Amino acid sequence: MNAVEAKTRLYRMLRRWPPQAVLLVTFASFYFAIGPGNYFAVDEAMEQETAQALILRRTIDIPVMPDARFGRGQTFYTVKGPGLPLVSLPFVYLGLKLDDAIGSMNGGQLAGPPIGVAEHPLRWGGRLAISASLIVNALVGGAIVAVLFMVGTQLSPKPRAALLMAIAAGLATLVMSEATHFYQHALDALMVILAFWFFSVKDPGELSSSAIFGGLSLGVAILARPDAVPAAVVLWLYGAAVAWKLVRTLDDRWSRMIRRAGLATVGPLGAVAGSMYFNYLRFGSVIQFGYTEDRARFVLDAGQIAKAIGGYLVSPALSIFVFAPPLILALALGRRAYRRWPLETVALLSAATAHLLMIASNKTWGGDLSYGPRYMLEAIVLLMPLTLPAFEMAADFASRRAAIAVAAVVFLGFVVQLIGVAVYVTVNEWDRTAAGIVANNTWVFVPSASPIVYDLRELVAGRNLSPWAIRALSIPDAALFLLIILVVIVWLGSRRIFQYLRAPEAQLANRSSRALPIAIVSAAVLPILLGFAMARPVIEAPGIHAYKLLNAGLAEQRAGHAVAAEESYALVLSLFPSNEFARYDLGVLNQEAGRTNEAMALYAGVLRQDPNFTPAKQNMEYLMQTRSGFTNLHRR
Incomplete structure (x- = not known):
């Protein structure tokens, strides 16, 4: 036709x-x-993150961000009502599947580049789940x-x-x-x-x-x-x-x-x-x-x-x-x-x-x-x-x-x-x-x-x-x-x-x-x-919850599910901001997605905590020399 x-x-x-x-x-x-295809507004991010949490983990905990509230399990939650996150569940699920199929945190011209403050471990934009x-x-x-x-x-x-x-x-x-x-x-x-x-x-x-x-x-x-x-x-x-x-x-x-x-x-x-x-x-x-x-x-x-x-x-x-x-x-x-x-x-x-x-x-x-x-x-x-x-x-x-x-x-x-x-x-x-x-x-x-x-x-x-x-x-x-x-x-x-x-x-x-x-x-x-x-409360101790999230992130990363892995690592950093393994793995995800500046900032954060973290040092040196290509990428 x-x-x-x-x-x-x-x-x-x-x-x-x-x-x-x-x-x-x-x-x-x-x-x-005529819309933006992506966003960086806290209200919007909390809504989408809540829906995504339900789909990925059956919980509603989200990464730390401005205006999020500290609650159960020493993690963070949206301060907004449940209506829009729950109504949007089918569409966020569709977007996650598209992200998995493409295998990247960069959703092309529709989702655009990541937008947001560089200091935050998780930057929104570039995801088809958001689009x-x-x-x-x-x-x-x-x-x-x-x-x-x-x-x-x-x-x-x-x-x-x-x-x-x-x-x-x-x-x-x-x-x-x-x-x-x-x-x-x-x-x-x-x-x-x-x-x-x-x-x-x-x-x-x-x-x-x-x-x-x-x-x-x-x-x-x-x-x-x-x-x-x-x-x-x-x-x-x-x-x-x-x-x-x-x-x-x-x-x-x-x-x-x-x-x-x-x-x-x-x-x-x-x-x-x-x-x-x-x-x-x-x-x-x-x-x-x-x-x-x-x-x-x-x-x-x-x-x-x-x-x-x-x-x-x-x-x-x-x-x-x-x-x-x-x-x-x-x-x-x-x-x-x-x-x-x-x-x-x-x-x-x-x-x-x-x-x-x-x-x-x-x-x-x-x-x-x-x-x-x-x-x-x-x-x-x-x-x-x-x-x-x-x-x-x-x-x-x-x-x-x-x-x-x-x-x-x-x-x-x-x-x-x-x-x-x-x-x-x-x-x-x-x-x-x-x-x-x-x-x-x-x-x-x-x-x-x-x-x-x-x-x-x-x-x-x-x-x-x-x-x-x-x-x-x-x-x-x-x-x-x-x-x-x-x-x-x-x-x-x-x-x-x-x-x-x-x-x-x-x-x-x-x-x-x-x-x-x-x-x-x-x-x-x-x-x-x-x-x-679907929703379940977070009832685990923060240390156990973070350990499970870190392992889940590694499994998702190896399976090529970059967005889900990024979420898990960001949640670990919400619970334990000094966790160098989650920060390093986030750096690897950003490097694989072509986000060179973000990857270097994350590696630098790891090295400030532990100057002897060799994989972060090697990846950062490589990026500083080439600013492109991932043939020498070191994984944890």
């Missing part, structure tokens, strides 16, 4: 899909294509766009406007930049808007299933981000109000409501139980969440809360209206939305406000190192349906001024998001931190400290460019083939979406179904259940 035939078959397949499925696939492909984990957020971002379309078709009789609203959310809000990274915020946002869709059921016969899947959606949101609880409570109550409106005239209304309440509570209660078990695995206590630093605490400080609310509304660095300009339309036409959908509008506004108040109570409400208000992604997604009246006016060309306003805010948001995905945000954040402008959230109100300004400066200078597509185009390999596939999918999907926009309204309205939302929830819940079933 040639390329033309493959393209034709793919296009025919897309024609049979409903709009929401096309939106999911098209936007997910777009997000992955594969980034697929998760691309899919989540695509799913947000798809679900927003479905929410729009529930609220509006004009599916074309719903489609435009969903596209705007995918291109002109923080959904776009967050879908290219591996943070928990996108999963949280997807699940709360999905719960809203399920709870907006209009058929009493679907009340039980909607309660189950809506509750499960809230449960996954809580596992992803515990601060999703306030919004989850509001949405649960909204679901109860909708259910009461459906059954209040029926004879068995109370039994139906009790059943609905029980079914909708299964997910949130399961999330609470799962979070407590995760705490037990990490710290040996079900009530210890790991947030022990003063900066991570929640406080009832009216001044701080007011400052945080002001920052998220009007500041140049965090305002949701700067990083999601379409929300300006919700301000302009909010009264019209309330008149048409009073219950839904109150629910969405209340959930977004509850989330804002929760975040504003955190001492680090500014997000420290971030591109825009990533803590507020949940609220941004919840508020997007309230822009529907503006998109209805634009879709019908009822008002030329409305069409121009909609086009302007979408274009502005798209430019802001392009800046965010174009460069490595974290590198710029290091510069901002070094300049002393990040401390105490004061930078939020300084226009020159806005991440847009920093990122735009780097983009104009052509420095620090992020997308893996640039690497794929510079040196053709398998990554270029993948990029071509993604471009074709995006092109064909975009054509199909354009056809939907030109199609009669009835054609779009009749293509919606419950299959995709149920599939999304199932795809999240099943790996979570599997992950909890």
Whole structure:
């Protein structure tokens, strides 16, 4: 089958899909294509390392890194929730298999070079396990766009406007930049808007299933981000109000409501139980969440809360209206939305406000190192349906001024998001931190400290460019083939979406179904259940644990499984930083992977501890003489 035939078959397949499925696939492909392919951010690293630990060792201990917490077995654990690591298990497993098949810690142009501080024994990047984990957020971002379309078709009789609203959310809000990274915020946002869709059921016969899947959606949101609880409570109550409106005239209304309440509570209660078990695995206590630093605490400080609310509304660095300009339309036409959908509008506004108040109570409400208000992604997604009246006016060309306003805010948001995905945000954040402008959230109100300004400066200078597509185009390999596939999918999907926009309204309205939302929830819940079933606490003494890890690393290294071996050695160094054997073996792995500078730094560390460690001395002398080739490589 040639390329033309493959393209034709793919296009025919897309024609049979409903709009929401096309939106999911098209936007997910777009997000992955413009993403970095690798990363170096502590939050991301802890998430992926936790999933990888489950796959490799059935435990959740990770190598020492900033923000990791000391816990069971004198080792370290993520401080983040279990939701995203567990959801990503299938993709991290796939990436590990690809790493084993290639036999290197350098995953080519897709994964790129290792990124991170040289002093750390384990540097992220270059691994296909990391590239594969980034697929998760691309899919989540695509799913947000798809679900927003479905929410729009529930609220509006004009599916074309719903489609435009969903596209705007995918291109002109923080959904776009967050879908290219591996943070928990996108999963949280997807699940709360999905719960809203399920709870907006209009058929009493679907009340039980909607309660189950809506509750499960809230449960996954809580596992992803515990601060999703306030919004989850509001949405649960909204679901109860909708259910009461459906059954209040029926004879068995109370039994139906009790059943609905029980079914909708299964997910949130399961999330609470799962979070407590995760705490037990990490710290040996079900009530210890790991947030022990003063900066991570929640406080009832009216001044701080007011400052945080002001920052998220009007500041140049965090305002949701700067990083999601379409929300300006919700301000302009909010009264019209309330008149048409009073219950839904109150629910969405209340959930977004509850989330804002929760975040504003955190001492680090500014997000420290971030591109825009990533803590507020949940609220941004919840508020997007309230822009529907503006998109209805634009879709019908009822008002030329409305069409121009909609086009302007979408274009502005798209430019802001392009800046965010174009460069490595974290590198710029290091510069901002070094300049002393990040401390105490004061930078939020300084226009020159806005991440847009920093990122735009780097983009104009052509420095620090992020997308893996640039690497794929510079040196053709398998990554270029993948990029071509993604471009074709995006092109064909975009054509199909354009056809939907030109199609009669009835054609779009009749293509919606419950299959995709149920599939999304199932795809999240099943790996979570599997992950909890796999997980075991570290119960061995540190010395015994380190000995087993060292032997496991040697076995993996001899078998050609470089990534798994690297993990084991890094964990040994987390337990015993002076272990010269683990440091030396890490040096050999880096030398075999062509990471000459990293190998020399590791050998130098060994020789500082033991100047008579002959293999390290010989390998280092060889590298200093040749800077290439491994024919004289000495193993332990």
